[in-house]
């Protein structure tokens with residue numbers, strides 16, 4: 001089954017053609033970073049307008065690059081939520097119209113389920129069940145994954161998401177948006193042991209997270225070192241990143257042990273973080289766990305993951321009604 005995936009939940013307009021939920025025939029991502037950069041974050045109204053400009057060319061490019069004629073697409077899967085409503089409406093409404101025109105089925109899928117299924121686009125996917133950490137700009141959660149569409153939430157952040165903490169700390173340091181990649185690069189030049197920031201483990205036996213204390217600690221450091229901090233930006237970035245990575249890795253490994261799973265995965269934008277990737281590999285090696293992390297371009301928002309999860313829903317007969325709406329929030 002050849003599925004066209006469409007994603008527009010935040011600041012990326014993306015389309016991808018995927019065969020049988022695993023083989024990427026094409027994947028196009030149009031980022032809006034340049035527009036939102038000057039505002040220090042995503043401006044929802046601008047995002048919607050940019051999606052509107054990008055959606056047709058992005059889909060056309062993805063279909064052309066796949067080598068498949070539009071008439072050979074079997075179905076469409078589009079992100080229905082969670083995300084920015086105006087942004088979602090562009091991709092989802094386009095998907096409805098395109099599916100109707102082509103006379104093929106459409107299904108709406110969850111962006112979060114898409115991220116988790118991104119590991120199945122890699123050559124050596126995990127067997128079920130496994131434990132997955134989803135760390136993005138809006139979510140930081142651990143799931144016991146029992147199937148492509150079967151997820152048990154084990155724990156989640158009680159305040160900021162990990163990616164959100166990266167974004168906010170980047171802003172505090174005057175480094176701007178998008179914070180994750182900027183902090184990650186800056187940290188390469190810093191010493192993670194120079195400035196030690198607190199690790200918030202909460203109850204060590206649970207899979208919940210809290211990053212607001214860490215964010216406050218970085219802010220306090222900046223406030224109490226007004227004359228020095230500008231020369232220490234790389235060390236602050238490295239120290240902050242180390243604290244986030246330590247907590248994420250600890251909780252993920254602990255959750256896998258609790259469930260007796262030998263396969264773990266990290267997905268979502270923060271999974272692109274090099275130090276996190278390194279640290280989870282080290283921890284997993286010690287514990288005899290197998291790690292699954294998508295390639296960098298499949299960690300951030302993309303439409304291949306939407307087609308990948310959509311394939312399983314479509315195969316099971318899921319069909320979106322033409323009256324269906326998008327949703328800004330949902331729990332997985």
Ligand code: KG4
Pocket residue numbers: 010135136137138139162163164166167178179180181184268269270271272273274299300301
């Ligand atoms: O999955 P994603 O692209 O969009 C959401 O679903 O939210 O994740 C975006 C988040 C942002 O907060 C961004 O700062 C973070 O992922 N991110 C990173 C890195 N690249 C992106 N965080 C840490 N290190 C990175 N290299």
Ligand code: ZN
Pocket residue numbers: 111115136137268269300301
């Ligand atoms: Zn995402």
